[in-house]
Amino acid sequence: MNSLGEYIALIIILACLVLSALSAVLIRGQITTIIVLSVFSVLCAVLFAMLQAVDVAMAEAVIGAGFLTALFVTAADKTRGQGS
Amino acid sequence: MRLDPVLLVVTPLISAFLLSLVKKLTPRLAPSLALGLSVFTLVLSTLLAKEVYINGPVASYLGGWNPRIGISLLADQASVLLVLLVSWGQTLGLVFIASYRGFTHWPGKYLVFSSIFTCSLIGMALTADLFNLFVFIELSTVATIGIMAKPDRPLGSVAGFVYLIVASVSGSLLLIGVVLVYSATGSLSMAVIAQEIHALPPGLYWGILLCFTLSLGMKFGLVPMHFWQPWAYHAAGCTGAALLTAFGMKAYLFAFFRVLWVPLQLPSMAPVFFPVLTLWGLANIILGHTMGLIQKDYKKLLALSSTAHGGYILVAAGLAGSMGTTTAGLFALAAGFFHMLNHSLVKASLLWVGRSFLKQASSSTIDVLKASPLGTGIFVLAALGIVGIPPTGGFASKLFIASSAGTPAPVIIIGLGTLISLAYYLRIYLILRDQTSTPSIVKSNGTSVRELNSLFVPGILAMGVLFIGFSSSIIMPVLLNGAGAMMDSGTYILHVLGDLP
Amino acid sequence: MNPQIPVFITAALVWAIGIYGLIIHRNMIQICVSLSIMESAVIILLVGLAFVPGGSAPILDGHTGPFADPVPHALALTAIVIGAGFLAIALSLTVAMYRKYGTADVKKLFPWDETQ
Amino acid sequence: MNQSYDTSKKIRHLLAGIFTLSLGASLIWLILEATGMPLTPDLGYVMNSVGDTGSINVVTAILMDYRGFDTLGEASVIFTSVAVTAAILAEPVFTLERPILSIITRRAIAYLVPVFFMFPLYVITHGHLSPGGGFQGGVSLAVLVILTHVVFGHNLAMKKIPFSLLTMGEYWAALSFGILGLLGIFTGVGFLANLATGVPRGIPGQLLSGGLIPVLNLIVGIKVAAGLSSLYITLEGNPRRKK
Structure with missing residues (x-):
């Protein structure tokens, strides 16, 4: 976090983070929501890597973007049908 | 070498791992093994209590690290009481199930979940580290859902889901509180925080206090956040619900008091919060009892009654805090502990005897409950204990709490609550008396004998209520000791930080 | 330029968004999504706290100079894993309930809200 | 209205x-x-961790040594959530094979899978040297199990990685974590003690260093991998609701 460029990149990531969180909550379709959530997790991981937390970034990447997305997609697949 | 308190946490945890393995390999062995391990935990906790009461508090430094950088546990006169209570609860729960199911094969994973639950409650009582407290609370949440949600109970998963949401919000608030404390004081050890917290600005302090109060309040059913309890107990089934209310709620309350007195240093930082706590407890009493009055479901009624009784304990703590470390203050907190003990015995007894009513009526609606004469007798004894009729422990505990209130308002509300609860327990009694089941006990086919056996443990517990009512003069000095240890944060800090360089 | 303050503001906003989602949603999958967002917010907060201007990640392979505070990182890892466990249970409860009742709408499952 | x-x-x-x-x-x-x-919340972890624990990665040193008890608790949370999921949903069954990827893709991925497995193994074994550790590696392994399910279909994946193996792996790993912790009690130091029990530290920076930390990383990795993949299998193997 030395240069102005990095700072601006950070601010952009933070803005995207808030936007993706907001759209994950507000969007209606289930699969879309889940994909936006995994984008949110990836952004989180990038943010953590920028903020000197490589271990946490790795964990967030594999858990948030990998494992939980798989679980969410499975659950959404199982609850798709006549009900909503 | 002194007994290491960590063994009390590790034994149930390792037994949970062991039990899931044994259940996979030789399922028939699992119940007896579980009972043996829980009796072992009970023996350990008795030894620890003896050790603590003879030679003073025992600290445990995990990994041998200095408590400033590692995790430490402390067993003092207050926490061993809870450890004893919880390990008795675990053992009695297993005995209760064995009394109607025998020792052959138990379906489900109750053994594993109850072991993990016990481990987390004991951990919450012993830990001297805020983040570790968070971990144990989350562990207890997961175990609670395990006890609650069973595939054969239709609404179990709905209740489990709602409980999960409440617990997640609660956990998030708790974590935020812990993080704020860490960033303000630079430590996670309760003892170190207690020394550093005086430098905090009032706004931040109140924010942290609010985080902890709301978070733990959601867990033990502080009034606006108690809505999940009736559903949870309804879903959990009588055996599990007794674990949740009789022992789980006590552990959350205990952790709450510990957090207030030791790391947050409430008596010196914000003594004005204690009267608020008293008022909140009174609100709990009123609301819990009145909602119980109109409730039509046995288990939900008992859950609301638990909300009310959590209120009594809160009132006692609030009174104790506002009076400080005086004789009267110690007496008030000891009265709260006495009420905890009494409520544990009574609630476990009511829920477990209720199991036979519910089984015979195959419904949990109050109007159709059926009871055998012996069951009715146990119910009456336990109900006397919870309402607070003279020879029982409930009378003594309510009397102690009311007598430590200086003003008449709490006394009036406690009396009012007693009247309301008398009304609804009387209603249940009348229904039970009219709908006495045909004396199935005489028949000697397997099921009725088992029903008769299942009254054994609640019967013992109900007798225990009578017993503690008579022997309150023996029990109170011990509880006064515990209350002293709870309120004296200086000794706590000394014992956690003092032994190491 | 210290990036901590924007990170904290983001964390608080994301937390608020998660709570908002918990309040407004009735679909259980969407509630789980909101839960996940709410849990991430605390992680962001923890990582922001650990940040040290001009420092580096707490891995001592020849670096010198300031390092980020490693304790919040450890706490964050623990919290992430616990959150994952919670979400897995929430999702399996959702699936179990859908199988039983054919809906993932909490409101339809819940008898306590008599108005609807 | x-x-x-x-x-x-x-x-x-x-x-x-x-x-x-x-x-x-x-x-x-x-x-x-x-x-x-x-x-300044500097408790000396960064200063002392190499000397105290022999681990270069300070976060791993805290997770596996200074605050190892929290890690045990969190591993128990995963253990319990797997058990809860298994209690809520029935035993997984895969009757209907879902459409799987084309033969070329499957062949290509079959050659790549050993390469894929390198990464988690590296992360787990080098937890005390580089970023990562038991948790991250374990979750990556679980994701690989999910990948095999998605690519090769459930029946083949269940044959290659049987469910009972995952369950048993998890139980044994959990049990050995607890028993390894007891080692510290027997030597009189305290639960989950590491170097103080007399385990050789090794030279910090090498693969075999840090006393028990690599062992704990391995155990946690196995446990998390087995637990999370059996979570996925239980969820995926739950039969769809009949119309």
């Missing part, structure tokens, strides 16, 4: 928005207040 319901819903959402925004604002204020405290 419908109109008024929509309006009330809008009002409710607006109120919820105002409420949560005020919550967020107070949280910001609290954080700024807390970080504004004049204090």
